[in-house]
Amino acid sequence: MSEIFFQGFWRMDWGLGNPNKTAALIAILMVAVWSLAYLRNRLFWVSLVLFSALGICLVHTFSRGGMVAAFCGLIPLLVCLRRPLPMKRIVGVVAAFWLIIGASIYLQAHERYGQGVVQEDRSISNRFVLWKAAPTMMVDAPGGWGFGQSGKAYMDWYQPLDRNESYSNSLSR
Secondary structure (H helix, E strand, C coil), rough: CCCEEECCCECCCCCCHHHHHHHHHHHHHHHHCCCHHHHHHHHHHHHHHHHHHHHHHHHHHCCHHHHHHHHHHHHHHHCCCCCCHHHHHHHHHHHHHHHHHHHHCCCCCCHHHHHHCCCCCHHHHHHHHHHHHHHHHHHHCCCCCCCCCHHHHHHHHHCCCCCCCCCCCCCCC
């Protein structure tokens, strides 16, 4: 369990040390569980239950990027549906989404998701500055900076002098 909190709720991290890394894994798993239904049609309900549970876990990470990743990963699945779903399955999918939205409201995660939209969020603005340097960093070190060293390289060579945030890697602080 992570010791990072938002609005009094702990941010789930599955022992990965960072809720955003956990959210990325969960987003991948949310897309992957639908392979069960693709391989065996009768496993649709198993996929839906796993998807719902993973969706609630994703909400519990409070990761905005994880939500975007899950949404973007699900778009190709929706586009590639082989045939229209029966009404019973549509109702199940809608119920799953309402369950995930309800978890978001209960955990007050929707407040975190809204940060950075109305007012500036330093987490977002700092990442934009870091990501702006990423293409130059890739050109300067085509073989990479070494495992877990990209954050240090950014701070040493690319971070603007008027900023002093510290980074463990290019994805998180």
